[in-house]
Amino acid sequence: MPVVNRIADYADEMKTWRRHLHQHPELTFECHETAAFVAARLREFGVDEIHEGIARTGIVAIIEGRGAGPTIGLRADMDALPIDEATGLDHASRNPGKMHACGHDGHTTMLLGAAKYLAETRRFCGRVALIFQPAEEDGGGGQEMVKEGVMDRFAITQVYGIHNAPNLPFGHFATNPGPLMASVDTVWVHVTGKGGHGANPHETVDPLVAVVAMVQGLQTIVTRNANAQDDLVISVTQIHGGTASNIIPEEAWFCATIRNFNADLRALVKRRLHEIVGGTAQAYGVTARIDYEWGYPPTVNDAAKTDFAVEVAAEVAGPGAVDGRAGREMGAEDFSYMLEARPGAYLFLGTGPGAGLHHPAYDFNDEIAPIGASFFARLVETAQPVA
Template sequence: MPVINRIAALAPEMKEWRQWLHRHPELEFQLPKTAAYVAERLREIGVDEIHEGIATSGIVALIKGRQDGPVIGLRADMDALPIDEITGVDYASEHDGKMHACGHDGHTAMLLGAAKYLAETRNFAGTVALLFQPAEEDGGGGEVMVREGVMERFAITEVYGIHNAPNLPFGHFHTTQGALMAAVDTAWVTVTGRGGHGATPHECIDPIPAITAMVGSLQTIVSRNLFAMDELVVSVTQIHVGTANNIIPETGWFCATIRSFTPEVRAMVERRFHEIVEGTAAAFGVSVEIRYDKGYPPTINDGDKARFAAEVAREVSGPEAVKDDAGREMGAEDFSYMLEARPGAYLFLGTGPGAGLHHPAFDFNDEAAPIGASFFARLVERALPAR
């Protein structure tokens, strides 16, 4: 596997960086230790500019090549998850209820490794903008960075990112042209009836039958309102109602996650969700309050940039280890906002067998860091060849 020799030599350093980050997880936009650590490493590396405090705790660092040219953005997310870690590793989280269960510590280490190589060699014509982003898991830090104008401020013309993929073969890259990951919307429904004694239901308006009817009927959106060749998920993930075995509750609530790929399907689901819930409420004599939040948009790769990124990945991992028509999945990513602002591509990098993402036993495979860092470095050198 032709990892860049200099980056292979940086593997112990990337491992040290990654495991420090793993021990000190922070959530959402509040990443003071993480951001300070990354900024300190960037100063040691010798990048040309460091801009801190973007989207609260995000960082944009610039590395200038040997000649002038376009600006390429490379993104890594830095935030952790509110999970209690059970890995048992000696660098496990030192903060109860927080852990790097999605590998953002590895993403950050990979980008730092690429940054060190690029700052040493500068074998490109243009500028690299290193985008260290907060709040991917919750809060939409990618959207905030875009809204704060990073693309315009730093004249970024295209943007790329990687996500580790446990249980994808080690060193393999998967991506696709067009939609790669879904849009995610979330709905909360509060149902209010009239509570009372379980022995006298005729004196009550029971919210439970209404809620169960709503949950069942919402599944008809996929089975009866969607063209069979389109893709959609409507999953009710929580139902909370009742307090005792002899009390009909006054109120209850449920929530759902909705995953789709096109604006048309997204709009159809929102419309049918309201119609079904409100119609069922009227039939059962209860009142409802719906909060329907639009979340991350679909992650859509630019076709040309995805093909180019796959070519670069083949140089690093070999032609048999890269699949550029891997299809799409129902997960969501706020890198989508960056791809809405600029053409680019997002890829998955296989890290081999292990616990899945967001699992309390998950741990990033440090052996994958030189592969990801080499991909970033080769991408810059190929896209911005030095004259």
């Protein structure tokens, strides 16, 4: 596998960085120690500019190439998840209830490896903007960085990101032109009835039976309102209500996640959900409050930039290790906001067999860090070659 030789020399150093980050996970926008670690490494590398405090704890670093040219953006996320780690590893999380269970420690490490190489060699024209983003898992740090003007402020013309993929063959890349990942919306429905003794249900207005009917009714949006050829997921993930076997509660609530790729379909789902919940509430004599949160939009790759990224990935991993038409999936990613602002592409990089993302036994495979860093570096050198 033709990893850049100089980056291969950083492998042990990158492993040390990654395991330090893994031991000190931070959530959402509170990536203070992580950002400080990243900034310290960037200063050691001799990058030209370091801009801190973007979207609270985000960083954009600039490396100048040899001669005039455009600016290419490379992005890595930094935040962890609220999970108790169960790996038992020596480098396991030291922060109870927090864990790098999605590999953002590895993503940050790969971009740092590319940064060290690019600052040392500068075999490109124009500039590279290294984007270290907080709050991908919760909070939309990508959206906040775009709102704070990073694309215009640093004149970024195209932007790229990668995500590790457990159980995709080691060192293999996968992506798709156009839609790659779904939008994600979240709804909470709070139902209020009249509580009472379980032996006298006729004296109550039971919110639980109303919730059950609502949950069943929501599935008709998928089966009867959406085109069968459209991708749509409505998953009810929580139902809460009641405290004892002989008490009909006063209140109950449920939560659902909604995933699709189409703006009109997103609007239809919201409308039908309100109609179904409202009509069911009236039928069962309860009241319902709906809290509907619009989340991340679909992650949509630019077709031409995707083809370019696939060519670079094939150079690094070999043509047989790259699937440029891998199809789309129902996960979500706030890199979508950056792709709305600038053309670019998002790719998955296989880590081989292991625990899946967001699992307490997950750990990033350090062996792929030089591959990801090489991909980032070759993107820059290929997109903006020295004249």
